[in-house]
Amino acid sequence: MGSQALSQNNETFEINLGPQHPATHGVLRVKLTMDGEYIVDAEPVLGYIHRMHELMGENRTWAKYLPNMGRIDYLSALSYNLGYVQLVEKMMGIEVPERAEYIRVLTTEMNRISSHLLWFGAFVLDLGGFTPLLYAFDDREHILDLLESVTGSRLTYCYYRFGGLYNDVDDDFLTGCTQFLKRLRSRMPMYHKLVTGNVILRQRLVGVGPLSAEMCRKYGATGPVLRGSGVNYDVRKNEPYSIYPELDFDVPVYSDGDSMARYMVRMDEIEQSMRIVEQCIAKMPQGEIKAPKVPKLIKPAIGDYYHAVEAARGTFAIRAVSDGKNQAYRMKLRAPTFCNLSLYQEASKGMLLADALAFMGSLDLVIPEIDR
Amino acid sequence: MAGYFNSILTGTKSLVTGLLITQAExxxxxxxxxxPHESLEMTPRYRGHIQLVKNPETGTHQCISCGMCQKGCPSGCITxxxxxxxxxxxxxxVQYDLDFTTxxxxxxxxxxxxxxxxxxxLEYNLASTNKEDFHYDLLERVKEQK
Incomplete structure (x- = not known):
């Protein structure tokens, strides 16, 4: 379609989308070569919010690197916390008490719901609908209040510790979660009625930005982007960690590959996360929240370590190389959005500009996570 | 032609559905x-900047100057x-300074x-145009604390 879009005299012009543009949700710059309303080439230019998180990991002790995790992807910070503490626990062979595992999964899934709700609001806002954003933020606010009552922060959480948690949850939190789930369950049909069924939304999403499973594989796309293209891959099922094997939940997969499919995957994921949270509350065991013997000085044995978790946007993986010292020799963070964005250049060729923005919204980009 | 009228009908229906939902709000x-006129009280676990705990019996702090907080700080903001x-x-x-900017x-x-x-x-209403305002002398603050 790209070549068809070019006019006969082959006149093109360049425009910048971003680095400060509301639709990019951060400081992403996309250099667009346009032919009228059609995109000939879209080149993402990264690095505007690069903070050297990987290098920081190589210059700080293992424990001091913990607060960095909440700053990579500030919308699903707990998944990143989880990935990092589990990596260190793997390296050091620390056994985590069951209660701590349940609380970790519960809070991570609540965080996933809040992340998806924010995406939902912002995405519909990109498409020109303002009201759903306010409703989504209203619900998200409840999650933030609940998580704040436990973790002490609202966005950049630093709640998990090597071998356990910073502090325990109380019954008020669990009751609050149950009440919230009841509320969200009653709100979901409203969201579907107001947004999913809306004619304008459907016309802007159905068939827009089709991604084949092959293209997702080529660029390493994961998470809802991959599952929207019909590939059933979820780290929670494929490489299970924590207590996920004990929980009953489904992985939503849609095979259409268009923006609507990615939208539906995330909406279904909210439902599945609600199921997980419910099970965690029901099964929550009593007991310790911190492993009894956690070495004060973390010095992992020499080796190459890898751990992956399913964050809200896809597979977040850490590869750490330890040379036996109290700092990592190499810290590699695999951020899902970076891979999800990399297919944008190829996939957006020949698209209308307005469609390309809808497509970008469906990828759920978090720019600080791309740059790290 | 039927498709044309059909899309007008579904469009209108979709519009009315949306309006009914928003109207209920x-x-x-x-x-x-x-x-600024009303503000929330923070939960007990809220993380504001750190402060020295005032011992009601002695009326002062309980710090033993071991320096473990300084050692453990990832950003080096405690002196x-x-x-x-x-x-x-x-x-x-004799001195406990917190650089809250980092x-x-x-x-x-x-x-x-x-x-x-x-x-x-539990402080969260912090805003200033001067960076120096976030360099806290915690020793001084514990004296002022009620």
Whole structure:
């Protein structure tokens, strides 16, 4: 379609989308070569919010690197916390008490719901609908209040510790979660009625930005982007960690590959996360929240370590190389959005500009996570 | 032609559905707060900047100047100094400065503190155009604390 879009005299012009543009949700710059309303080439230019998180990991002790995790992807910070503490626990062979595992999964899934709700609001806002954003933020606010009552922060959480948690949850939190789930369950049909069924939304999403499973594989796309293209891959099922094997939940997969499919995957994921949270509350065991013997000085044995978790946007993986010292020799963070964005250049060729923005919204980009 | 009228019909239906949902919100209580005029009380676990805990019995802090908070801080935002004084066991804290501009509120200082001498404050209405306003002298603050 790209070549068809070019006019006969082959006149093109360049425009910048971003680095400060509301639709990019951060400081992403996309250099667009346009032919009228059609995109000939879209080149993402990264690095505007690069903070050297990987290098920081190589210059700080293992424990001091913990607060960095909440700053990579500030919308699903707990998944990143989880990935990092589990990596260190793997390296050091620390056994985590069951209660701590349940609380970790519960809070991570609540965080996933809040992340998806924010995406939902912002995405519909990109498409020109303002009201759903306010409703989504209203619900998200409840999650933030609940998580704040436990973790002490609202966005950049630093709640998990090597071998356990910073502090325990109380019954008020669990009751609050149950009440919230009841509320969200009653709100979901409203969201579907107001947004999913809306004619304008459907016309802007159905068939827009089709991604084949092959293209997702080529660029390493994961998470809802991959599952929207019909590939059933979820780290929670494929490489299970924590207590996920004990929980009953489904992985939503849609095979259409268009923006609507990615939208539906995330909406279904909210439902599945609600199921997980419910099970965690029901099964929550009593007991310790911190492993009894956690070495004060973390010095992992020499080796190459890898751990992956399913964050809200896809597979977040850490590869750490330890040379036996109290700092990592190499810290590699695999951020899902970076891979999800990399297919944008190829996939957006020949698209209308307005469609390309809808497509970008469906990828759920978090720019600080791309740059790290 | 049938498709044309059909899309007008579904479009109108979709519009009315949306309007009915949003209209219902008119009759609900507002969920927002008129912020500078009203503000929320923070939960007990809220992480504001750190402060020295005031011991109600002695009327002062319980810091033993061990420096573990300083050592554990990822951002190096704590500077403290303890000096030996005659007749007093251990060191006496003479300086405890917090550079809140670089603090990431991770709570590692509090976890490292064995005597439990520091805690999170519940302050969140912090705004200033001057960076120096976020360099806190915690020793001075503990005296002012009620």
């Amino acid at each position: 008119f009759f609900k209580k507002p969920v927002t707060l008129q912020y 403290l100094k303890g000096v030996k004084q005659e007749g007093v066991k251990g060191k006496v804290l 603090c990431s509120l991770c709570g590692q200082c509090i976890e490292n503190c064995k005597p439990g001498a520091i805690e999170f404050s």
